[in-house]
Amino acid sequence: MLRKVDKHSGIPAYLQIVNMIKSEILLGNLQKGSQLPSIRDLQVIFDVNINTVIKALEKLKTEGYIESEQGIGYFIKKDIDVEESVIKIIRECVTKLKNSRIDYHTSMLIFEEVWKNE
Amino acid sequence: MLRKVDKHSGIPAYLQIVNMIKSEILLGNLQKGSQLPSIRDLQVIFDVNINTVIKALEKLKTEGYIESEQGIGYFIKKDIDVEESVIKIIRECVTKLKNSRIDYHTSMLIFEEVWKNE
DNA sequence: TATACTGTTATATTATTATATAACAGTATA
DNA sequence: TATACTGTTATATAATAATATAACAGTATA
Numbered sequence: 001m002l003r004k005v006d007k008h009s010g011i012p013a014y015l016q017i018v019n020m021i022k023s024e025i026l027l028g029n030l031q032k033g034s035q036l037p038s039i040r041d042l043q044v045i046f047d048v049n050i051n052t053v054i055k056a057l058e059k060l061k062t063e064g065y066i067e068s069e070q071g072i073g074y075f076i077k078k079d080i081d082v083e084e085s086v087i088k089i090i091r092e093c094v095t096k097l098k099n100s101r102i103d104y105h106t107s108m109l110i111f112e113e114v115w116k117n118e
Numbered sequence: 119m120l121r122k123v124d125k126h127s128g129i130p131a132y133l134q135i136v137n138m139i140k141s142e143i144l145l146g147n148l149q150k151g152s153q154l155p156s157i158r159d160l161q162v163i164f165d166v167n168i169n170t171v172i173k174a175l176e177k178l179k180t181e182g183y184i185e186s187e188q189g190i191g192y193f194i195k196k197d198i199d200v201e202e203s204v205i206k207i208i209r210e211c212v213t214k215l216k217n218s219r220i221d222y223h224t225s226m227l228i229f230e231e232v233w234k235n236e
Numbered sequence: 237t238a239t240a241c242t243g244t245t246a247t248a249t250t251a252t253t254a255t256a257t258a259a260c261a262g263t264a265t266a
Numbered sequence: 267t268a269t270a271c272t273g274t275t276a277t278a279t280a281a282t283a284a285t286a287t288a289a290c291a292g293t294a295t296a
Binding site for chain 1: 119121128129130133137138140141142144145198200201203204205207208209210211212214215216218220222224225226227228229230231232233234235236
């Protein structure tokens with residue numbers, strides 16, 4: 001689930017980290033109240049500098065997704081309720097798209113454009 | 119279709135421009151052989167510096183989406199065939215999601231995570 | 237030919253992002 | 267208490283992204 005940042009995507013690493021953790025929370029893979037790996041472990045997991053991890057975690061804190069305790073760790077604060085039906089819709093869509101052998105980036109581009117213009 | 123760049127999204131402006139033009143081509147809104155607005159017009163449309171426009175257009179050139187002619191303009195080179203069925207799948211998904219009142223960013227996060235992990 | 241469009245190239249400056257590295261401070265436990 | 271984990275703060279450096287601005291060069295047309 002949590003994985004190396006893509007350093008060639010052009011998307012700032014700290015944002016990739018923010019998005020990865022957010023979506024894990026949204027999907028229920030990171031549960032309310034549970035503890036995240038330590039900063040120094042996350043540094044290895046994401047393959048970035050410690051400051052980049054901190055920048056991402058601070059942003060998630062500001063947005064209310066996590067909280068921290070000195071000397072202990074970071075914890076998932078709230079799992080924003082995402083209706084199971086929404087996840088189901090997206091799962092079905094992704095399955096269909098993968099069967100169409102269309103690639104991820106093209107799908108995302110079309111998805112974005114369709115969303116913003118229709 | 120072509121619109122102002124979002125300067126608070128964190129995504130580099132030149133990449134937003136690249137993606138916007140790409141998806142317009144993919145969706146068939148920018149047709150093969152047709153001419154893009156001039157660099158100085160695009161500068162106004164996207165609300166960025168001229169160098170940022172040039173950076174985006176150079177990238178699109180490198181990737182084979184457009185070509186340029188000195189003193190004349192930029193032209194759409196090829197429209198990568200996207201099956202109409204794929205666009206239909208995405209349109210239906212977006213419609214359902216909008217009816218669920220889920221927001222764009224959350225949808226994209228879930229979409230990305232589901233794609234990469236299932 | 238003169239003008240007004242095109243794309244192209246260049247320089248300098250600022251802000252953001254990411255890195256390396258170090259040190260400090262709170263917590264738990266042998 | 268000593269140790270080894272946690273988070274926190276700080277400084278310096280480099281790479282990237284974005285800006286402002288200017289000048290050069292090709293094309294079309296009045």
